[in-house]
Each structure stands twice: as structure tokens, then as C-alpha cells.
Amino acid sequence: MAAKKSSQAKESDNAKAARLQKILILLKGAYPDARVGLNFENAFELLIATMLSAQCTDERVNQVCEELFKRFTSPSDFVAAPLEEIEQAIFSTGFYRNKAKNIKACCETLLIRYQGQIPRTLDELVNLPGVGRKTANCVLSNCYNIPGITVDTHVIRISKLLGLVKITDPVKIEFALMELMPKTSWNEFDLLIITHGRRTCKARKPNCAECAISKLCPSAFTFA
Numbered sequence: 001m002a003a004k005k006s007s008q009a010k011e012s013d014n015a016k017a018a019r020l021q022k023i024l025i026l027l028k029g030a031y032p033d034a035r036v037g038l039n040f041e042n043a044f045e046l047l048i049a050t051m052l053s054a055q056c057t058d059e060r061v062n063q064v065c066e067e068l069f070k071r072f073t074s075p076s077d078f079v080a081a082p083l084e085e086i087e088q089a090i091f092s093t094g095f096y097r098n099k100a101k102n103i104k105a106c107c108e109t110l111l112i113r114y115q116g117q118i119p120r121t122l123d124e125l126v127n128l129p130g131v132g133r134k135t136a137n138c139v140l141s142n143c144y145n146i147p148g149i150t151v152d153t154h155v156i157r158i159s160k161l162l163g164l165v166k167i168t169d170p171v172k173i174e175f176a177l178m179e180l181m182p183k184t185s186w187n188e189f190d191l192l193i194i195t196h197g198r199r200t201c202k203a204r205k206p207n208c209a210e211c212a213i214s215k216l217c218p219s220a221f222t223f224a
């Protein structure tokens with residue numbers, strides 16, 4: 001009996017994984033230009049921009065970073081600047097005191113431990129002040145092409161709508177999604193789902209009528 005139950009659960013996971021592969025193919029067709037929403041020129045800029053993106057829109061972060069990266073071009077620029085100047089420069093992204101403190105501490109660590117370079121492993125990145133798995137995976141996948149799933153609000157929301165996960169904890173979601181896909185799909189999944197969340201499956205009102213994956217989505221047309 002126990003063996004039967006476990007085989008049914010495996011089948012269900014396999015079916016989910018197969019459905020997810022079909023979803024990725026359709027999303028790839030729908031968004032051939034899918035890309036990360038933050039503008040950046042290098043790993044340092046994406047690291048800082050992602051730290052600023054907590055509780056803030058990509059559009060606002062891009063606006064702020066356009067000016068910010070004219071003044072601060074390396075970790076040593078942030079380390080040399082008074083905290084108040086950093087706070088002022090990032091004020092409109094919200095939680096500016098905490099973010100400024102973290103950015104300064106992070107840049108100090110980058111200088112001390114990594115000669116100002118951005119490390120290329122998850123363990124090293126998450127040990128930087130103010131850097132969590134989301135930021136670390138975002139930098140690894142988008143700058144170094146290292147597989148990782150960046151679990152942002154779009155990924156949490158849409159993974160649940162698609163019935164891929166039922167949990168809410170971002171780290172548990174990351175590991176559950178990793179189980180459903182080969183490593184080679186992780187980065188692509190992120191870009192496609194985040195783009196889908198920005199353009200079609202919007203938080204306020206998913207546009208199911210124009211959704212390329214509505215036939216594969218258990219939540220399709222369930223919104224008033």
C-alpha cells in the first residue's frame with residue numbers, strides 16, 4: 001500500500017514536470033525577448049540594483065541606478081562615501097537606511113575579502129551583508145550564467161497559480177522548483193516567469209484571455 005502511494009506521488013510529480021516543460025516552451029514563444037527587469041552593465045551593478053529592489057519596483061530601481069552608478073562605480077566608492085550620501089542617493093527606493101547600511105557593509109566585505117570583485121559562488125555571495133539567496137541567484141544566473149532560481153514575488157505568485165508549489169516560503173519554493181526541472185532550465189524559467197508576471201499574469205489582475213499558457217494553468221479564468 002505504501003509503495004503504491006509513493007508511486008502515485010512520483011507520477012504526479014512527473015506529470016507536473018512534464019507540464020512545466022510545455023509551459024516553458026509556450027512562454028519562450030510568447031516572450032522571445034525575456035530579460036531581467038533591472039538594467040546593469042556588470043555584476044557589481046546588478047548586485048547593488050538587486051539589493052535596492054527589495055520592496056521596490058524595477059522601474060524605480062532603474063531610475064535611481066541611472067544616477068547612482070554615475071557617482072558610485074565600484075565598491076570603494078561606496079566605502080569612501082558617508083552613509084548619509086548613500087541614503088540620499090537611494091532614498092526613493094524605500095527602506096533606504098537599512099539598504100544604505102547593507103550596501104556599505106557589503107562593499108567593505110567585497111574589498112577586504114575579494115579585492116573588490118563579485119564572487120561567483122552562492123555560499124560566498126550569501127555571506128555578504130544584506131545579500132540573500134534571491135540576490136545571489138540573480139547575480140549568478142544573469143552575470144555568470146550559473147544555474148539558479150531567483151525566487152521573487154512573480155515567481156512565488158505564478159508558481160502557486162500554476163499549481164507547481166503550494167508553499168509560500170521562498171527557499172522551499174526554490175528547492176521544490178529545482179526538483180521539477182533540469183538545471184539547464186533554471187535560468188530560463190526565471191526570466192520567462194518574471195517576464196510573464198510583468199506583462200500578462202499581473203498581480204492585480206492576470207490577463208488569462210491573452211495568456212499563452214492558460215490551457216496548462218489550473219487557475220485560468222478564476223479571477224473576477
Ligand code: SF4
Nearest residue numbers: 201206208211217220
Ligand atoms: S492563465 Fe491566468 S492565472 Fe494562469 S498563468 Fe495565465 S494569466 Fe496567470
